[in-house]
Amino acid sequence: MRQDLYQGHDYYLMDEWLTEEHKLIRETARAWVKREVSPIIEKAWEDGIFPRHLIAGLAEIGGFGPYIPVEYGGAGLDQIAYGLIMQELERCDSGLRSTSSVQSSLVMYPIWKYGNEEQRRKYLPKLATGEWIGCFGLTEPDFGSNPGGMVTNFKDMGDHYLLNGAKLWISNAPFAQLAVVWAKSEEGRIHGLIVERGMEGFTTPTMHGKWSLRASDTGELIFDNVRVPKENLLPNKSGLGAPLGCLDSARYGIAWGAIGAALDCYDVALRYAKERIQFDRPIGGFQLQQKKLAEMITEITKAQLLTYRLGQLRNEGRATSAQISLSKRNNVNMAINIAREARQILGGMGITNEYPLMRHMCNLESVITYEGTHDVHLLITGKDVTGLDAFK
Numbered sequence: 001m002r003q004d005l006y007q008g009h010d011y012y013l014m015d016e017w018l019t020e021e022h023k024l025i026r027e028t029a030r031a032w033v034k035r036e037v038s039p040i041i042e043k044a045w046e047d048g049i050f051p052r053h054l055i056a057g058l059a060e061i062g063g064f065g066p067y068i069p070v071e072y073g074g075a076g077l078d079q080i081a082y083g084l085i086m087q088e089l090e091r092c093d094s095g096l097r098s099t100s101s102v103q104s105s106l107v108m109y110p111i112w113k114y115g116n117e118e119q120r121r122k123y124l125p126k127l128a129t130g131e132w133i134g135c136f137g138l139t140e141p142d143f144g145s146n147p148g149g150m151v152t153n154f155k156d157m158g159d160h161y162l163l164n165g166a167k168l169w170i171s172n173a174p175f176a177q178l179a180v181v182w183a184k185s186e187e188g189r190i191h192g193l194i195v196e197r198g199m200e201g202f203t204t205p206t207m208h209g210k211w212s213l214r215a216s217d218t219g220e221l222i223f224d225n226v227r228v229p230k231e232n233l234l235p236n237k238s239g240l241g242a243p244l245g246c247l248d249s250a251r252y253g254i255a256w257g258a259i260g261a262a263l264d265c266y267d268v269a270l271r272y273a274k275e276r277i278q279f280d281r282p283i284g285g286f287q288l289q290q291k292k293l294a295e296m297i298t299e300i301t302k303a304q305l306l307t308y309r310l311g312q313l314r315n316e317g318r319a320t321s322a323q324i325s326l327s328k329r330n331n332v333n334m335a336i337n338i339a340r341e342a343r344q345i346l347g348g349m350g351i352t353n354e355y356p357l358m359r360h361m362c363n364l365e366s367v368i369t370y371e372g373t374h375d376v377h378l379l380i381t382g383k384d385v386t387g388l389d390a391f392k
């Protein structure tokens, strides 16, 4: 097993902008990852399972609801701290960050923002400790990039709602205790419903055969006449803007997370290039390899600056959805390119599980697809700058 020798890279001295608390949070997450996750991640990825024993540790480092207020069990941290945790998690594996993203931004966030006080008190503390794990059901077999077309629906039966439909590609579905599900009312309005495991007619089959994000469990959500208590409807926001609001928070975390994956690839490639001798010299001394490394640190630094600024705007409540899209798209694309270049620097060793490069590269194929594809985010930016909608 390869030792995790990762060191952060801060070419533009951005740590000077971090508080002591930020640095402590980052160090705590990094140390936990190195101790608990790095030694087992390759095996988990090969086995195609999320190692569930990590849940308690993830909760302890603030991985579940870092910015949710302390009164609901969250850590009450700012958006930069949230980003730093996502960066450290994805530095290890995108699937690890996914588990944290889904719980924090796609499950706790909507209950906090769109739920009532009773729902907040009932669910958030258990989700913060990881006692309960949640999942987020928006995508359907026929509605991925266009979630507004969803057909999952519920009917008002007087004393309960009757839910029917199916969701596909749902992270954590196979073992989640609850799902935040987006479905249409009889009037065709989208609402969020909390569906709990054990409700009759609710099943969560596992999806197999992924060559990406293998250390994260993915499944379906099937609703066959599920009786959902009326108190499980999230009352404070409806319409497509409600799930998209959750995605803003998750996409922001991904923007930071992707930098983590890129940093890990750069770190591994830089060390290897200085140690690997060919033609009697370290390969890092050849201009072609230096070009790769120099371009990597340039792109990482640009993404760090972009994302730190986005974090400031989020802290001030001023970041727009389009700004978040730009960062998510830029950073994930940057990371996937760096993973490919880093793999080449390692030659044949780059394709083995001795090094994390192929794992990051494969994972990032999911990250560039979920939470809005690379193309969808380009169209969001295009619409924002022109005022013209090219989606439909």
Ligand code: TGC
Pocket (backbone or CB within 6 Å): 097, 098, 099, 101, 102, 136, 138, 139, 144, 145, 146, 147, 148, 171, 239, 240, 241, 242, 244, 245, 246, 247, 248, 321, 370, 371, 372, 373, 376, 380, 391
């Ligand atoms: P459109 O007409 O543009 O908008 C409908 C309503 O939504 C509002 N809105 C937003 N609100 C909050 N945040 C945002 N980011 C928003 N974007 C739009 C908008 O103002 C409007 O409100 P109102 O009041 O006027 O009705 O909607 P559209 O149907 O044209 O679609 C727009 C589009 C394509 C950008 C959107 O649907 C989209 O983002 N598609 C991508 C789908 C996606 O990202 N799915 C993610 C599923 S979850 C997931 O992947 C989790 S992975 C988890 C993990 O493992 O980490």
Ligand code: FAD
Pocket (backbone or CB within 6 Å): 102, 135, 136, 137, 138, 139, 143, 144, 145, 146, 168, 169, 170, 171, 172, 212, 213, 218, 366, 369, 370, 371, 372, 373, 374, 375, 376, 379, 390, 391, 392
């Ligand atoms: P499609 O929407 O069918 O897109 C196919 C291609 O067409 C893409 O290249 C896309 O960019 C392009 N395209 C689509 N519309 C346009 C257009 N108007 N103009 C130009 N090009 C267009 N979803 C959840 O709800 N919850 C989850 O927890 C979750 N976890 C996931 C985990 C994994 C590992 C993966 C892979 C996906 C997950 N998803 C989840 C689903 C994810 O959000 C969708 O896969 C994504 O939104 C894309 O939808 P799709 O796969 O149906 O692709």
